[in-house]
Amino acid sequence: MxxxxxxxxxxxxxxxxxxxGGELNSEYKDPATVDLNLCFCFPDTYEIGMxxxxxxxxxxxxxxxxxxxxxxxxAPWPDMEAQLLQNDLPLYALETGxxxxxxxxxxxxxxxxxxxxxxxxxxRLSGLPMYAKDRTGEMPLIIAGGPCSYNPExxxxxxDIFSIGEGEEALCELAELIRTxxxxxxxxxxxxxxxxxxxxFYVPSLYNVTYNEDGTLxxxxxxxxxxxxxxxxxxxxxxxxxxxxxxxxxxxxxxVHDRVMMEVTRGCIRGxxxxxxxxxxxxxxxxxxxxxxxxxxxxxxxxxxSEISLTSLSIxxxxxxxxxxxxxxxxxxxxxxxxxxxxxRIDAFYEExxxxxxxxxxxxxxxxxxxxxxxxxxxxxxxxxEDDILVACEKAFDGGRNSLKLYFMxxxxxxxxxxxxxxxxxxxxxxDLFYAKKRKGxxxxxxxxxxxxxxxxxxxxxxxxxxxxxxxxxxxxLLRDHITSRKIDYKYHDAKVSRLExxxxxxxxxxxxxxxxxxxxxxxxxxxxxxxSYENWMSYFADTGIDPAFYANRVMGETELLPxxxxxxxxxxxxxxxxxxxxxxxxxxxxCRTKCSACGANTLCGGKGCSAHPVKEN
Amino acid sequence: xxxxxxxxxxxxxxxxxxxxxxxRAFTRLLLRTGLPIKFSEGFNPHPKLMFxxxxxxxxxxxxxxxxxxxxxxxxxxxxxxxxxxAQSPEGMTFTKVEYSxxxxxxxxxxxxxxTFETALDVEAFQALFAGEMPVVKKTKTREETVDIAPxxxxxxxxxxxxxxxxRCVLPCGNEYLNPSYIEQFLGDKVTDMRVMxxxxxx
Numbered sequence: 001m002x003x004x005x006x007x008x009x010x011x012x013x014x015x016x017x018x019x020x021g022g023e024l025n026s027e028y029k030d031p032a033t034v035d036l037n038l039c040f041c042f043p044d045t046y047e048i049g050m051x052x053x054x055x056x057x058x059x060x061x062x063x064x065x066x067x068x069x070x071x072x073x074x075a076p077w078p079d080m081e082a083q084l085l086q087n088d089l090p091l092y093a094l095e096t097g098x099x100x101x102x103x104x105x106x107x108x109x110x111x112x113x114x115x116x117x118x119x120x121x122x123x124r125l126s127g128l129p130m131y132a133k134d135r136t137g138e139m140p141l142i143i144a145g146g147p148c149s150y151n152p153e154x155x156x157x158x159x160d161i162f163s164i165g166e167g168e169e170a171l172c173e174l175a176e177l178i179r180t181x182x183x184x185x186x187x188x189x190x191x192x193x194x195x196x197x198x199x200x201f202y203v204p205s206l207y208n209v210t211y212n213e214d215g216t217l218x219x220x221x222x223x224x225x226x227x228x229x230x231x232x233x234x235x236x237x238x239x240x241x242x243x244x245x246x247x248x249x250x251x252x253x254x255x256v257h258d259r260v261m262m263e264v265t266r267g268c269i270r271g272x273x274x275x276x277x278x279x280x281x282x283x284x285x286x287x288x289x290x291x292x293x294x295x296x297x298x299x300x301x302x303x304x305x306s307e308i309s310l311t312s313l314s315i316x317x318x319x320x321x322x323x324x325x326x327x328x329x330x331x332x333x334x335x336x337x338x339x340x341x342x343x344x345r346i347d348a349f350y351e352e353x354x355x356x357x358x359x360x361x362x363x364x365x366x367x368x369x370x371x372x373x374x375x376x377x378x379x380x381x382x383x384x385x386e387d388d389i390l391v392a393c394e395k396a397f398d399g400g401r402n403s404l405k406l407y408f409m410x411x412x413x414x415x416x417x418x419x420x421x422x423x424x425x426x427x428x429x430x431x432d433l434f435y436a437k438k439r440k441g442x443x444x445x446x447x448x449x450x451x452x453x454x455x456x457x458x459x460x461x462x463x464x465x466x467x468x469x470x471x472x473x474x475x476x477x478l479l480r481d482h483i484t485s486r487k488i489d490y491k492y493h494d495a496k497v498s499r500l501e502x503x504x505x506x507x508x509x510x511x512x513x514x515x516x517x518x519x520x521x522x523x524x525x526x527x528x529x530x531x532x533s534y535e536n537w538m539s540y541f542a543d544t545g546i547d548p549a550f551y552a553n554r555v556m557g558e559t560e561l562l563p564x565x566x567x568x569x570x571x572x573x574x575x576x577x578x579x580x581x582x583x584x585x586x587x588x589x590x591x592c593r594t595k596c597s598a599c600g601a602n603t604l605c606g607g608k609g610c611s612a613h614p615v616k617e618n
Numbered sequence: 619x620x621x622x623x624x625x626x627x628x629x630x631x632x633x634x635x636x637x638x639x640x641x642r643a644f645t646r647l648l649l650r651t652g653l654p655i656k657f658s659e660g661f662n663p664h665p666k667l668m669f670x671x672x673x674x675x676x677x678x679x680x681x682x683x684x685x686x687x688x689x690x691x692x693x694x695x696x697x698x699x700x701x702x703x704a705q706s707p708e709g710m711t712f713t714k715v716e717y718s719x720x721x722x723x724x725x726x727x728x729x730x731x732x733t734f735e736t737a738l739d740v741e742a743f744q745a746l747f748a749g750e751m752p753v754v755k756k757t758k759t760r761e762e763t764v765d766i767a768p769x770x771x772x773x774x775x776x777x778x779x780x781x782x783x784x785r786c787v788l789p790c791g792n793e794y795l796n797p798s799y800i801e802q803f804l805g806d807k808v809t810d811m812r813v814m815x816x817x818x819x820x
Contacts, residue, residue, distance in 0.1 A: 003631055011676065016634040024707040250646065252639040304646030336663045
C-alpha cells in the first residue's frame with residue numbers, strides 16, 4: 001500500500017510494521033476493476049492474526065475467485081487507534097490502504113469471546129455504525145464466522161450475516177451471492193433474505209426472540225417464510241481437495257506462530273466433555289500423507305520457513321502419522337527444516353516418534369491430563385490413566401528431557417477439593433520419578449498450568465454453571481498450598497477473565513447492549529492483561545441491566561431452550577445430554593474409533609458415514 | 619567456501635521494518651533461492667548472515683550490503699543476483715553480487731540524503747550547522763552530551779518542495795552517528811526528516 005497518507009502517524013506508533021502490508025506473497029488486484037471488494041478483519045493484533053491458519057486459508061480461497069479481491073486488516077493497537085482518531089482517518093486494509101468503509105463486505109473471524117469488543121471497535125474505527133440496523137445498503141456488510149459463531153447471539157445486533165462451520169466452500173458461495181445481488185442492485189433486506197437461504201448462513205435480523213419471565217428463552221423463530229428454523233453448519237467432506245494456502249503473506253514482524261502450519265485432521269475422535277472443539281468440528285476427517293507432504297514441500301519453497309508444525313486437535317490420533325513423518329523427514333532433514341508436533345496425548349508410541357522428529361530440534365514436552373484424579377478424569381471423559389502419564393514421563397526423562405508442562409483445569413463439574421490436591425500429588429509423583437534414577441543435568445522442572453473451566457455451547461457441559469470466581473480463586477490457593485516442591489512451577493489463569501468468557505460463551509442477544517456500551521466507554525483488547533478490567537465490566541453490566549451470573553453461574557435446565565439451539569452442528573442435543581448424564585455417573589465413553597457413539601455428526605457426511613476408521617487393520 | 623556480498627535497497631514501506639525483522643526476512647529469502655548457502659554448525663543450523671551496517675527503523679537505503687557464505691559449488695555472480703532478485707519482496711532490489719575469499723571489511727562511513735520538512739530557507743537552515751551541535755547521546759549505561767558537528771562532513775544543502783535536503787557523510791564503526799541525532803539537534807525547527815542512505819564506504 002501507499003503509506004504516504006499515514007507516514008506522520010506511523011512515526012508515532014510502537015510497531016509501524018503492523019500497519020503497512022507489503023509482505024511477500026501478498027495478493028494484489030485492482031480494486032477498481034474487480035466486482036467484489038472484501039476485507040478479512042482479525043479482531044486482535046497483527047502478530048496474532050498473522051498466526052491464524054484459518055484466516056490464511058479463507059483469504060487465499062476468496063482471492064482464487066476471479067473478480068473478487070480479499071484484503072486484510074487487523075485491530076490497531078491503542079497507540080495507532082489514537083493516531084487514526086487524532087488525524088480523523090479511518091481504519092484501512094493493508095494491501096491497498098483503502099478505508100474499510102469503502103468495501104462491499106468486512107469478514108470478521110471470532111476466535112475467542114474476549115475479542116468481541118475489538119470487532120465492534122474496528123467497525124467503529126471504520127466510520128460505520130455499530131448496529132446492523134443502522135447500516136444502509138451502501139455500507140459494507142458485516143459478516144462473521146469462526147469458532148465463536150457457534151453461539152453468535154451476543155453479536156446478533158451488530159453482524160449482518162454469520163457463517164456457521166467451515167468456510168472454504170461456503171464463503172465463496174456467499175461471495176458469489178453478494179456479487180449477484182450487487183449486479184442486480186437488490187436491497188440489503190433482499191440480500192440478507194437470500195443469504196439466510198444459503199446453507200450455513202445465519203442472518204440474526206430475520207429471527208424473533210421472546211423470553212420467559214425468569215429471563216430464559218421462550219421462543220426463537222424465523223420472521224419470514226423460507227428462513228430456516230435450524231441453521232446447519234457447513235463442512236468440507238474431502239480434506240485432500242480443499243484449498244490450502246501454500247503461498248501466503250510472509251510477516252516481517254515476529255508473529256506468534258511463525259512457521260508453516262500444516263493441517264492434518266479436522267475433528268477429534270476423543271470426546272472430552274468440556275471441549276467445544278471436540279464437538280463442533282466433528283466428524284473426524286483427515287488428509288492423506290501424500291497430500292500433506294506435497295503441500296508442505298510447496299509451502300517451504302514459497303516461504304523459506306525452516307519449521308513445519310503439524311496441526312490437529314490430537315495429532316497422535318492420526319492413524320497414518322508414522323507414514324507422514326517418514327515422508328516429511330525424507331527431505332526436511334536435508335533442508336534443515338524442523339518438524340513440530342503439538343497437541344499431544346500421552347502414549348509411549350508417540351514418544352518414540354517424537355524422538356525421531358526432534359532429532360533436528362528438541363522442544364519442550366506438554367501433556368494435558370486436565371484433572372488431578374482418575375474419578376474426575378472419568379467425569380470429563382479424558383481417558384488417560386495415571387500410569388499412562390507416569391510411563392510417558394519416565395520415557396521422556398530417560399530420553400534426556402528435564403522439563404515438562406502439564407495442563408489442568410479447575411472448576412470442572414463435580415470437582416471436589418481432593419481433585420485439586422490430586423493435581424499437586426500427580427506433579428509431585430512426576431518430580432519423584434525424575435529423582436528415582438541418577439540423571440545428568442540440572443534437575444527437573446514440572447510446570448503445572450491450570451486454567452479455569454468455562455462451560456461452552458455444544459458440549460455435554462453446556463448446561464453447567466461456572467464456579468463463582470471467588471470459589472475458583474479459593475481452589476487456586478488450595479493448590480498453591482499443596483505444592484511444596486520448588487521443582488514445580490505453578491501457573492494459573494485469572495478467574496475473573498474466565499468469568500467474562502463464560503458470560504459471552506453462554507450469552508444471548510441481550511448482551512449486545514452491554515458490548516456496545518463497553519465499546520463506547522473505550523473498552524477493547526479484553527484478552528490483554530493491560531486492558532482487561534473486571535471492575536469496568538461489572539459496571540457496564542450494571543449500567544445496562546445485565547446480570548452476569550444469569551449467564552455464567554446458572555445451571556441451565558435440560559429442557560430449557562438454549563440461545564444456540566437453532567444451530568445444527570451434526571452432533572445432537574440428545575447425545576450431549578446423554579454424555580452429561582454419563583459424566584454425572586462418572587462413566588466414560590470410548591473414542592469414535594473404538595466404538596461409534598452415534599453422536600449424529602455422520603449425518604453431515606452425506607450418508608457415507610464418518611471417517612473415524614480403525615487405527616490398524618488387524 | 620566463498621563469501622558473498624549482496625548489495626540491495628531497503629526502500630518504501632521497508633523503512634517500517636526493523637533491522638532484526640529484516641534479518642529474519644533475509645534468511646528466509648536466502649532459503650527460498652535454493653542457492654548453496656552455508657549453514658552454521660551446531661544444534662540449530664541457520665545461514666550465517668551479516669549486514670555491513672544496520673539501518674534504523676524509518677530509514678531507507680539504496681546501498682545495504684549483506685554478507686553470507688556459499689558452499690564451494692556455486693553459480694556465477696550474475697545468476698546468484700537473478701535468483702536473489704526473484705525472491706525479493708517489495709522495496710528490496712538487488713543491485714550487485716560479489717564473491718570474495720575474505721570477509722567484508724568494516725564499514726567506515728556512510729553517505730546520506732536527509733530531507734527535512736522545515737519553514738526555514740536554505741541559508742537559515744545551513745546556519746544551524748555552522749557552530750557546535752550538542753546532542754544528548756544515550757548508551758546502555760550513561761548519557762552524555764556530544765558535539766556532533768565535527769562528525770558531519772561533506773555537507774551540501776539544497777532547496778526542496780517542503781524544506782531543505784542535506785547530503786552528507788556520517789561515520790560508521792565506533793564513531794557511528796545515527797542521522798536521528800541531527801533531527802534531535804534541530805528539534806522543533808523541522809517537522810519531519812526522511813533518511814536515505816546513499817553509499818557505504820569501506
